[in-house]
Amino acid sequence: MTTGSDAGEAVVVGVDYGTLSGRAVVVRVADGAELGSAVAPYAHGVMDRVLATTGAALPPDWALQVPSDYVDVLRDAVPRALAAAGVDPADVVGLGTDFTACTVLPVLADGTPLCEVPELAGRAHAYVKLWKHHAAQGQADRINALAEQRGETWLPRYGGRLSSEWLLTKGLQLLEEDPQTYDRAAKLVEAADWVVWQLTGVLVRNACTAGYKSVLQDGAYPSRDFLGALHPGFAGFVDDKVRGPVGALGDLAGHLTAQAAAWTGLREGTPVCVGNVDAHVTAPAARAVDPGQLLAIMGTSTCHVMSSDRLAEVPGMCGVVDGGIVPGLWGYEAGQSGVGDVFAWFVDHAVPGQVAEGARAAGLDVHEHLSALAARQQVGEHGLVALDWHSGNRSVLVDHELSGMVVGLTLQTRPEDVYRALVEATAFGTRTVVEAFEAAGVPVTEVVVAGGLLKNRFLMQVYADVLRRPLSVLPSEQGPALGSAIHAAVAAGRYPDVRAASAAMGRREEAVWVPDSDAADRYDALFAEYRLLHDHFGRGGNDVMHRLRAMRRDAAVLDTPVHETTVVGAA
């Protein structure tokens, strides 16, 4: 990172909203240099066990957030990033943002989140449903079955299955489980667009989430007829609560309001770009905007985004959207629901004290320590194979009722063995996605990696070996924020389009990790085992994972008969 900036140099600010925190980065328009940044954790984090306001237990698979935490990022991280960069707000020519998706909230007509309406603050359904809220699988199943039965033309654009994470399923769950709150919602809006609304006073939905998460294809949302067949009260969902202006990526959404200027320390009237999604916005940061450049953004979860000049139906992909990544190309999205958070879960809940002490003694964090121990092993030495479905499977199975497993445990199994097996399982998951693209006739010419997991050298080598491909990298720890800044520069008129801005401001190092061919050969054998288990448990050979989920839900009801009504608020 270059520190400081010459007086009067044009800069842009990118704000990236992640799962646990928001990050602001100040970037020089001329060359993309990152001049300063600041991170603000969300005070309420992810609510997945209890609702913070009431202490009521949440059912399994819920994941909520509090929207005021997002505003706090603007008030905290943006001014600190400006200060860290030593930048005069007068030199900030634009602001861009990106968000996790599909992360949605119900709001009043003026944008007030329903959870901020006092009489609704105790209702779980009034809060933001985070992307990894996976409690609407039942709704997703019905949507998919109906769409397939009716031959809805949009369905193949989503690999044949909508995810339980997306707007329709979250909206339908809201209606069915808490109709009063549904009725109070003037709009259901992506957090990506809600933040831009807060910044500019203008609600403009972005083409990326509208396409990938709200099923806007060829200019149309799912029909009133289709929605009404799901539930009579759902017929008007799109017309009443979703439809509205949609902006292309890189478009100007509006200008900073006086209030937002006060929050951020920026000047009122600063141009603000339409919202974006953290994964997709990273592609221009990594200069991965050409057809066939698959960008894997690896963090809590992994998103794969790739532009192509070909329209194809890739089984189990998250979606293909015209201009979904950069205007003018088909943007493909795939993903893995759990990656870094699976490793974090393991470290938090399955690593004994003596290993943590070993890490401390070695001056490493637990991930580094386990990685160092695991790196000493030969491929297959741990005798394990895992399925990385602790958060379900987003691609290519598109089933959030799946769950994780580990096979091969013995009394000799040690934490670093399981850690390595989990890392490998996520690499096998990536390979499964890449192979699905290629099998569908969408060539993958280069794999580029971005995100927090880049720093784990052991993991990167595993991925190169498993994929049997060199890996390029985005050498920035704040790829999404950089991508948002690139979009801000376009919205501010500093570049003619996103590709031009990407060429000037983005960066990529090629073939940083190269596969070891012996290891790759041995991984082929292990991947074959993964594939067998993947297909057996993921494609109906044994639906035990679905049945275990159902038992878990049944048992939760037995356990706490009261909180169901308290929390979910169904009448």
Added chain:
Amino acid sequence: MTTGSDAGEAVVVGVDYGTLSGRAVVVRVADGAELGSAVAPYAHGVMDRVLATTGAALPPDWALQVPSDYVDVLRDAVPRALAAAGVDPADVVGLGTDFTACTVLPVLADGTPLCEVPELAGRAHAYVKLWKHHAAQGQADRINALAEQRGETWLPRYGGRLSSEWLLTKGLQLLEEDPQTYDRAAKLVEAADWVVWQLTGVLVRNACTAGYKSVLQDGAYPSRDFLGALHPGFAGFVDDKVRGPVGALGDLAGHLTAQAAAWTGLREGTPVCVGNVDAHVTAPAARAVDPGQLLAIMGTSTCHVMSSDRLAEVPGMCGVVDGGIVPGLWGYEAGQSGVGDVFAWFVDHAVPGQVAEGARAAGLDVHEHLSALAARQQVGEHGLVALDWHSGNRSVLVDHELSGMVVGLTLQTRPEDVYRALVEATAFGTRTVVEAFEAAGVPVTEVVVAGGLLKNRFLMQVYADVLRRPLSVLPSEQGPALGSAIHAAVAAGRYPDVRAASAAMGRREEAVWVPDSDAADRYDALFAEYRLLHDHFGRGGNDVMHRLRAMRRDAAVLDTPVHETTVVGAA
């Protein structure tokens, strides 16, 4: 426990050799009252990673012990138990012992263990191979294939498969991997018989291990012809290294030598009973010697022993032996390779520091703490099902290349969830064994539990619910030692036979744990899932566990090309 004894009252001493320690108990002949006891841990424990003498790494699945540790138990635990009981050695009328099995060692003609021969002390194959040494599966597979092909009549007596744990496989592995050490061995002897040899100067093999572990059926061992077909050098194995006098259970083996009297503090000439096996010897302690009384001895592993007046071929049982538990009845043995040691492995290697701290804060050990947390859950609430094959499967699949697995992991999974799933998996394993007996026409009329896991109230309730049966218990923490003492009383002529001694000295509390019918119904659903996975991974649906073991062995060779010759000593 009654403390002190009236002067002159006849007592016997039982010595129980477990996996990690030996225990001596002083017992009153008249009523079985336990007057005093002492435990002596083995200084070398179980060597399963490195050979203590050389520090050389051991390959996967090895488990060795040092025989001098067994003598140390006689020198340490017996005198301390006598002191604790306040007993005059003159009142000790007999000594009985029991051991883990099949635990075998190669010895010189005079009984000297080969590992005590200086030039052999660095060779892994010169040591005791503990029952859970599982590195001879290849030999077991060949023995089973050949026996099946030749239609050997003894094979069905072992459920159709010999275990990799037993004498033939361990002997064949010794020959094939270290022929020089094999040649030096005048005998291969069960540790159970070796200890009696050290006590009396007499080598007499006991009917229990001879039948269950050395394949002595209807008076004959496997033929020279059969053995030679396995390996030309193996033809004389039985004749040269195994055959010899066999004593029935409860028989007098001999009298204490002067040296052994000096070790133990007992009088020279004290009657010593033939050896026994820790599981089988517990049946008379629990008064479980009638047909249909299934005794489950639950500790590190679980052994199921049951006498019956019917001879049947139970698929996958460990064995059926005439007089194998009490003379005059068919003795059945089944078992689970890993139970308590699976829980211990989990606590040692998969429970985070904060849970251990929570246990400390609650004044509990980690097992108690996890059990208390798990006990709060409804059946199925954790959403998990596990296979308890971390040490392979002894019954009914008889396959030590199998391994453990856990299905249903999510980011919400907590250590107590997995702990509960492991406890349940072992209960499902027991149910599988009970159902195999009944399906083969051998009725199970009562389930009696003994062993260290009795003290876990949560676990006992899970077992009652899963088995849908009341559970009786042996209210003694030293059941095997008590059983050995009962046998000693018989050998000393104080009772006419084991059944009479059992009636006078044993004890059993009936129906201490009774099933909850709601929980039992829900467990039926979870057991159905266990059964599906059990059959899929255990009966060839997916042999991934075998392939993972093979990969693990291959990788171990890659990893450490040198130690193979150092440790295993193959020429």
